[in-house]
Amino acid sequence: MSEWEPKIVSFLCNWCSYGAADLAGVSRMEYPSNIRVIRIPCTGRMSPKFALAALREGADGVWVSG
Amino acid sequence: MGLAKRKSAYVEYAQAVPLKYAIDPDSCIYLKKGKCGACKKFCEADAIDFDQKEEKHTLQVGSVILAPGFKPFDPSRFDNYQYANLPNVVTSMEFERILSASGPTMGHVSRRSKDKAEPKKIAWFQCVGSRDLNKCDNFYCSSVCCMYAIKEAVIAKEHIGEDLDCSVFYMDMRTHGKEFERFYENAKTKHGINFIRSRVHTVNPVPETDDLEIRYVTENGEIVSEIYNMIVLSVGLETSPEIVSLAQKLDVDLTEGNFCKTSSFDPVLTSKEGIYVCGAFQGPKDIPQAVVDASAAAAAAGEKLAAARNSLTKTPEKLVEKNIFGERPRIGVFVCKCGINIAGVVDVPGVAEYAASLPYVDFATDNLYSCSQDTQEVISQIIKEKNLNRVVVAACTPKTHEPLFQETLINAGLNKYLFEMCNIRNQNSWVHKNNPDLATEKAKDLVRMAVSKVALMEPLKEAELEVNQTALIVGGGVAGMAAAQSLSAQGYETHIVEQNSQLGGQALSLFKTAKGEDIQERLSTLNSEINSDDKITVHLNTKLTEVEGFVGNFKTKLSSNGDDQVLEHGVAILATGAAALEPKEYHYGKDSRIITSLELDKKLIEGDPTLKSLNSAVFIQCVGSREPDRQYCSRVCCTHSIDNALELKKRNPEMSVYILYRDIRTYGEREILYRKAREAGVIFIRYTLENKPEVLIDGNNITVKITDHVLGRPIEIGADLLSLASAVIPNKDEALAQFFKVPLNDDGFFVEKHAKLGPSEFATDGVFLCGLAHYPKPIDESIAQGKAAASRAITLLSRQIIFTSGTVAATTQADCSSCGVCISICPYNAPSFLEEGPFAGKAQINSVLCKGCGLCVASCRSGAIRLKGFDNDQIFSQIFSMNEAV
Numbered sequence: 001m002s003e004w005e006p007k008i009v010s011f012l013c014n015w016c017s018y019g020a021a022d023l024a025g026v027s028r029m030e031y032p033s034n035i036r037v038i039r040i041p042c043t044g045r046m047s048p049k050f051a052l053a054a055l056r057e058g059a060d061g062v063w064v065s066g
Numbered sequence: 067m068g069l070a071k072r073k074s075a076y077v078e079y080a081q082a083v084p085l086k087y088a089i090d091p092d093s094c095i096y097l098k099k100g101k102c103g104a105c106k107k108f109c110e111a112d113a114i115d116f117d118q119k120e121e122k123h124t125l126q127v128g129s130v131i132l133a134p135g136f137k138p139f140d141p142s143r144f145d146n147y148q149y150a151n152l153p154n155v156v157t158s159m160e161f162e163r164i165l166s167a168s169g170p171t172m173g174h175v176s177r178r179s180k181d182k183a184e185p186k187k188i189a190w191f192q193c194v195g196s197r198d199l200n201k202c203d204n205f206y207c208s209s210v211c212c213m214y215a216i217k218e219a220v221i222a223k224e225h226i227g228e229d230l231d232c233s234v235f236y237m238d239m240r241t242h243g244k245e246f247e248r249f250y251e252n253a254k255t256k257h258g259i260n261f262i263r264s265r266v267h268t269v270n271p272v273p274e275t276d277d278l279e280i281r282y283v284t285e286n287g288e289i290v291s292e293i294y295n296m297i298v299l300s301v302g303l304e305t306s307p308e309i310v311s312l313a314q315k316l317d318v319d320l321t322e323g324n325f326c327k328t329s330s331f332d333p334v335l336t337s338k339e340g341i342y343v344c345g346a347f348q349g350p351k352d353i354p355q356a357v358v359d360a361s362a363a364a365a366a367a368g369e370k371l372a373a374a375r376n377s378l379t380k381t382p383e384k385l386v387e388k389n390i391f392g393e394r395p396r397i398g399v400f401v402c403k404c405g406i407n408i409a410g411v412v413d414v415p416g417v418a419e420y421a422a423s424l425p426y427v428d429f430a431t432d433n434l435y436s437c438s439q440d441t442q443e444v445i446s447q448i449i450k451e452k453n454l455n456r457v458v459v460a461a462c463t464p465k466t467h468e469p470l471f472q473e474t475l476i477n478a479g480l481n482k483y484l485f486e487m488c489n490i491r492n493q494n495s496w497v498h499k500n501n502p503d504l505a506t507e508k509a510k511d512l513v514r515m516a517v518s519k520v521a522l523m524e525p526l527k528e529a530e531l532e533v534n535q536t537a538l539i540v541g542g543g544v545a546g547m548a549a550a551q552s553l554s555a556q557g558y559e560t561h562i563v564e565q566n567s568q569l570g571g572q573a574l575s576l577f578k579t580a581k582g583e584d585i586q587e588r589l590s591t592l593n594s595e596i597n598s599d600d601k602i603t604v605h606l607n608t609k610l611t612e613v614e615g616f617v618g619n620f621k622t623k624l625s626s627n628g629d630d631q632v633l634e635h636g637v638a639i640l641a642t643g644a645a646a647l648e649p650k651e652y653h654y655g656k657d658s659r660i661i662t663s664l665e666l667d668k669k670l671i672e673g674d675p676t677l678k679s680l681n682s683a684v685f686i687q688c689v690g691s692r693e694p695d696r697q698y699c700s701r702v703c704c705t706h707s708i709d710n711a712l713e714l715k716k717r718n719p720e721m722s723v724y725i726l727y728r729d730i731r732t733y734g735e736r737e738i739l740y741r742k743a744r745e746a747g748v749i750f751i752r753y754t755l756e757n758k759p760e761v762l763i764d765g766n767n768i769t770v771k772i773t774d775h776v777l778g779r780p781i782e783i784g785a786d787l788l789s790l791a792s793a794v795i796p797n798k799d800e801a802l803a804q805f806f807k808v809p810l811n812d813d814g815f816f817v818e819k820h821a822k823l824g825p826s827e828f829a830t831d832g833v834f835l836c837g838l839a840h841y842p843k844p845i846d847e848s849i850a851q852g853k854a855a856a857s858r859a860i861t862l863l864s865r866q867i868i869f870t871s872g873t874v875a876a877t878t879q880a881d882c883s884s885c886g887v888c889i890s891i892c893p894y895n896a897p898s899f900l901e902e903g904p905f906a907g908k909a910q911i912n913s914v915l916c917k918g919c920g921l922c923v924a925s926c927r928s929g930a931i932r933l934k935g936f937d938n939d940q941i942f943s944q945i946f947s948m949n950e951a952v
Contacts (some may be wrong), residue, residue, distance in 0.1 A: 009948065014465070022463045026494030027167065033504040037493055038510060038944050039464070041873065041936050045920025048939075053945045 006060035007033045011050060013043045033044025035063075042066060069163055069178075075105050079168075089114075111435055114855045129340050129367035130373065132318070132326065133360065136346035137306040139195025139204065141299050146201075147269050153178035154276055154296045155269060158190070158214060164220050175225050175373045177296055179276035184226060185295035189280065190215040190264055192236040196302030196350075197737060205741060206323040208302035209350040209733040212240040213546060215300045216253045223257055230474040233260040233294075235282065238729035242701045243352060244821065244841040245811075247692055254572060260837050266270035269297060285775070285852030301924055303350040314339060323735050325349045327393040332845040333852070334363040339367045342366045348733045355847065356827040361826055361854035368860065369555035373681055374865065385479040390455040396520040398454040399513060400445055402461035413497035413506045415432065420510045424517045428452055436461045441730050442474045449478035460488040462512050479684050481525035483872050483935055487575035488516035491727040499792035511948065518947035522839070526872030529913045533560065533618035533866055534636035537859055540610060541803065545837025546641035547592055548852030549859075554601035556860055562596070563605045563624055569593055571643045572838065577667040577713070578847055580705050580736050584748045586671060605631075613805035614639075617832030618913050620806075637832050637859040638806060639854065640816060647690040647793040654759040658786045659768060661759070662689075663706050664803035670713055677787075682722040685715050686759055692728065693755070698813055701842040703791035704731040710789065715746045723748045724783055726772055751886065761788065791836050794842035806833045807895060815841055821927020828853040834859050874916040875923055879905035881930035888922035888931060897922055929932055 012018040018039050024031070040046060043066030049064045074094040075087050093682050095102040096116060104113040131242045132474050138159045142150040149155045154177050156164070156374035163169040164176070176182045196208040218230040229629065235759045239281060241250040253259045266282040272293055281291045305324040313320055317326040319337035326336055326343040334342045345351070351359070368375075399421035403409035414432045422430035429452045433441045436459055449457065457480070459471050464487035472482035490509040490862070498505040542564030553560045562569070570593065576585045580668060596602050605624055612623035620638060624631045646664050661669075669677060685707040693699040711723045725748060732740040744750070752775040753759055759772040763860040768785045799816030816839050819829045827834045836851035837843070862868070876890075881899070883908050888897040896915035900906050911922070911931070920933045932938065 009945070019465055022465055022489070022492040025463075025494075025496035027501075028496055030498055030500065031496075033498040033501055033508050034414060034513070035506070036948055037489070038515070039489075039931065040920065040941070041923065042919035045924055045933060045936055047924045047938075050941060050945060052170065054948070057945055057948055059948075 002065070003032050005032065005057065008063055008064065009054040009057075009059040010035055010037050010059045010063040011040050011046055012037055014039055014041050015066075017065035040066075067160055069160055076289075081510065089116075091226060092442045111438070119539040124158055128314075128371045129342060131363045131367055132310045132336065132341065132343045132347055133345045133363070134306075134312065134347050136350065138431075139208075139301040139304055141201070142193050143300055144194070144201055147194070147299060147685070148271070149299060151269055152269070153180075153814040154185075154278060156296070156298055157194075157212065158218065158298055158300045159587055161218055161222075162214075165188065165218065165225065169430065173225060175222055177276065180564070181276060183276075183295070183619040186226075186229070188222060188233075188298060189266075189294045189298045190219060190234040190298045190300055192300045193265070194301050195757065197237065200819075204302055204304060204323065205734050205737060206325075206350065206735045206801045207240065207737045209240070210236075210352045211300040212236065213243060213246050213249070213352065215298070215856075216241070216250055216259070218298065219259045220249075220253055220257050222260070228258070231260075232257075233262055235262050235264050235266050237263070237265060238731065238732045240397075241731065242699045242731045242733055243354070244698070244815070246698045248697045251697060252462065258766065261937040262765055267508075272866060284784065286778070305347060308348060311663070318343075321349075322738065323349075325735065328678060328846075329846075330583050331592075332366075332580050333752055333846040334359055334366050342368065342701050349579065353733065353822040355850075357823055357852045358825050358847070358851045359717055360850075361857040362850040365552045365556075365853040365857035365860070369552055372556040375556075385477065385480055386453070388479045390481075390484070390525065393455055395425050395456050396428040396452070396454050397424075397456040397458060397517055397520060398448060398452060399424075399427055399430040399446075399458045399460065399517065401430070401432045401509075401513070402435055402459065402491070403432060404495075405435065405460060408461070408491050408495045409501050409507050411502050412509045413502070415511045416506060417490070417513060421460075421513050421517065422753055424514060425522050426456075427517060429454060437467055437470060444468070445471075446474050446478040449475070449480060450824075455480065455589075456484045456486075456523060458486050458488060458516045458520050460509065460516070461489045462491040463489050463557050465488075481921040483526040484520070486516040486520040486523065488512045497649075515944040515947050519940045520534075520944040521942055522937070523935070526934050526944075528869040528872045531618050531868050531870060532915055533868055534620070534634055535863055535866070536561065536633070536635040536641065537637050537856075537863065538563065538620070538622060538633060538635040539639045539641055541571065541641035541643050541837065541839065542566075542569040542604065542606075543641060543643045544573045544592070544640070544835055544847070545643070545839075545852040546571070546857075547849040548594055548849040549639050549641060549834075549836055549856040550596060550602050551592075551599070552853045552856035553859065553868070555598050556856075557601070558860070559601055559862055561603045561605060561635070563608045563610060565607065567606055569604065569606075570665075572645070573845060575664045575667055575671075577670040578707060578846070580739060581846075585845065588777060610802060617830075617862070618914075620832070634872065636863055637834065639807070639834045639836060639855045640800060640806065640836070640839055641855070641860060642797050642799055644794045644796045644815075644842065647795045649689050649790045649792050651688060652689065652788065653757075653763055653768075654790060657768060658761055659786060660790070662790050662792045663703065663710065664792075666710055666787075666789045670710065672838055676740065677714060678717045680714070680721055680786040682717065682724070682782055682783065682785055682791065683711070683787040685711060685723075685725045685789045685791060687725065687771075687791045688793075689790040696813065698734060699731060699808050700791075700794040701731070702794065702844050705736045705739060705844065707789065707791050708732060708739045708748070710744060711743055711748045712739065714787075715748065719746075722875070724770075724785075725750050726753055726770070727751075728753060728755065751781075795839060796839060806830060806831055808835075817840065824849055827858045832862060849859070868915050870916075871918055873918040873933065874913045874931050875911045875920065875931050876913070877909050877911055878930050879908040879910070879933070881928050882908040883928045883930070885907055887925050887927065891921055891925050893917075893919075893921070920951045 074090045091097045167173040264282040267281050270279045321327050338603045342363040343362040345356040401418040403414045418430045418432040475482045502779050536559045539562045540564045550560045608626040611625045614621040618636045620635050622633050770783045773780045796814035808846045834855040836855040837848045894915045896912045897909050900910050923931045923933045
């Protein structure tokens with residue numbers, strides 16, 4: 001088994017998924033730490049360029065949620 | 067609730083406001099025995115004070131609002147259900163906690179018996195402590211239990227899976243709320259929940275299993291015995307003895323059911339002037355109705371206190387905002403320990419030290435609690451002393467704390483948008499508590515990303531908007547009239563637009579309220595009060611033909627018989643009402659003796675002498691309601707027909723009166739009418755949608771054929787009068803919905819901002835709603851909602867000036883290709899083409915309408931739109947500064 005862990009960049013909608021991520025904390029859930037969250041005002045703001053930029057910077061996965 | 071143990075230091079519940087710990091004096095060892103005190107030793111914030119005592123304060127007030135709520139009925143005294151003895155017989159309130167993700171079982175449905183097994187078969191018993199004068203004294207219907215039982219059954223199936231067997235044992239299924247009937251239908255057809263019309267008489271333990279055997283009689287008269295794993299008692303609502311004695315102290319009258327006595331026309335005023343009531347103490351009710359009442363009570367109190375408005379407010383001193391134009395970023399980073407919440411996992415001083423090494427960071431430190439008042443002052447001092455022009459706070463979540471820190475910036479003379487928050491608690495220390503090193507690394511990355519973004523932040527302006535102080539009410543029924551009176555009493559110019567030639571709406575055709583008050587008498591008083599009110603202008607025979615503008619500044623064209631007038635107003639209340647369905651069945655229209663409920667009311671209002679000489683009268687319920695193509699309950703008809711049946715009985719006690727119904731829905735204390743009707747000899751016969759009554763006209767005779775639910779046989783009733791409880795039909799005014807950009811649901815009722823928490827307002831700012839246009843409701847509820855809409859409108863009007871958010875989209879017109887995608891994609895109608903000037907034909911964005919979602923920014927193919935505060939370069943800088951992390 002390889003030790004490789006994907007690096008994930010996520011773009012979360014302020015009104016739903018970002019709040020859900022906060023709630024995961026309040027509920028003391030646990031998940032791996034190899035994720036970096038960028039808060040956006042709405043997934044409507046999401047641009048393909050952001051996903052491409054993140055991948056170009058070395059992210060292994062991009063997660064957009066909203 | 068006693069379902070789980072809790073420590074002496076506790077938070078009341080997960081959503082408590084404020085979310086602070088308290089010490090339970092009944093279990094704290096220190097308070098009881100003077101030993102321990104461990105919490106005081108460990109609390110770094112030094113927040114423990116064992117000497118706090120109850121204090122008494124005296125307040126001088128102009129109005130009092132009673133909102134003490136209800137107490138769930140305690141079923142311990144019902145020996146037949148054995149709640150006190152059998153662990154797997156629980157109350158509905160306990161079951162709510164069992165379903166809750168923050169409850170004792172973390173949302174895993176399990177039994178209370180020692181096996182903690184997941185139940186496979188659950189039964190709900192309705193009307194436990196409601197509609198029961200046999201085993202308890204609560205004659206009334208608690209209004210909410212049918213709906214919550216269905217909801218609990220549906221959620222239980224979601225948690226456990228489709229195989230869970232759920233049965234609800236009931237007397238009448240009362241889903242009279244908005245969208246509730248559909249929920250009930252879906253529960254039956256999509257979720258497979260069984261609904262059994264029966265009152266279970268015994269629950270017996272099944273030896274050695276913790277299961278429960280129940281015995282009940284089916285509708286066909288069979289005695290059935292079944293085994294369930296768990297039983298939920300749907301307990302009713304009652305007023306606690308403490309509240310009863312409070313009411314006595316306040317000299318406030320109570321009803322027969324121990325709820326606060328009110329009149330239908332003043333639904334939130336108690337019997338004592340100046341004391342108002344809302345919520346379940348006014349009568350058993352669900353959340354939206356309680357929220358309506360709350361706003362109405364606030365309006366009623368506000369009407370009396372209008373003269374004193376703003377007389378006790380203090381205006382904070384405003385610092386002049388520092389101009390930072392042309393300055394290089396000088397960033398201050400504050401890393402929060404949040405006690406041990408963050409510092410227990412993340413190396414906070416290490417993160418602060420790292421932050422100090424980042425570009426443009428002039429200052430970095432850590433704080434024990436960044437949100438505490440003293441730290442706020444310290445941060446504000448540091449900003450001034452170090453001449454910082456950007457601030458990053460690494461702490462909890464911006465969703466709760468961003469406004470607080472922005473306030474700190476304002477107090478330090480900085481524009482509040484020169485700020486970025488970075489979430490190292492909710493999305494870091496709390497979720498990676500077993501990986502402190504990785505969490506610290508992540509915190510550093512998040513701080514670096516925030517620093518690189520904040521360096522690019524610029525001061526943003528919030529558009530200032532004057533709110534026109536005039537209100538427009540569309541619709542002059544009782545809801546609109548109540549709203550107008552409340553607005554006028556609080557000092558606001560109000561215009562009522564009514565398409566008909568007189569005010570009153572549906573109330574003009576109604577005889578009496580459920581409480582027996584004369585509607586026409588009250589309506590004429592209301593009419594003259596409104597006509598003599600200087601602040602209310604009534605526009606009869608008038609329609610809206612054009613609406614321009616937005617919150618605070620609407621321009622509406624009113625047309626009356628060819629005359630046009632433009633009215634400028636700051637808010638609009640839609641009270642456009644509804645109408646009675648003209649029945650298409652039961653031979654309506656073919657015989658003058660077959661009439662609708664409203665037509666019977668007309669006869670009662672006019673005192674028609676022929677009513678006395680009738681030998682028999684039949685009422686048919688649900689005419690057009692609760693049908694596949696109109697899947698809602700019209701809410702008012704059961705009470706209305708029973709009331710009218712009693713009126714007929716009063717005129718001629720010998721008259722045979724029949725009510726043919728599907729479920730009797732006399733919710734709340736209206737149940738008393740149902741009882742009175744049965745006592746007066748009104749005969750109730752139930753029918754089903756599949757087996758509707760049949761009406762035959764044969765010469766002079768009208769005959770109604772129906773299968774009697776007790777006899778199980780078809781019977782024929784001769785009717786001298788047939789009253790049809792026809793459905794309440796919304797006006798479905800699509801043009802009006804378009805004018806104010808507000809939605810209609812499938813049935814044609816307006817869709818409110820939030821089904822539970824925002825029932826009297828729209829998601830569109832500055833537009834409010836009340837009355838039948840929202841959902842069918844009786845007069846008292848319409849008046850309460852009229853007041854509630856006024857109350858919500860005044861929260862806006864009284865501000866006089868409103869500020870919009872600074873994070874809005876803006877166009878660079880030189881880059882715009884005039885494609886119009888932004889205009890078609892925006893849900894809020896914020897973009898438009900400029901009509902004149904050098905950039906005519908290019909898009910502009912109205913910052914007042916813009917909600918800052920960024921949809922137009924992402925869709926603009928020319929890159930001509932930017933979203934302030936979430937600009938491309940700002941988001942890219944976050945992505946680019948991640949490089950070390952990814």
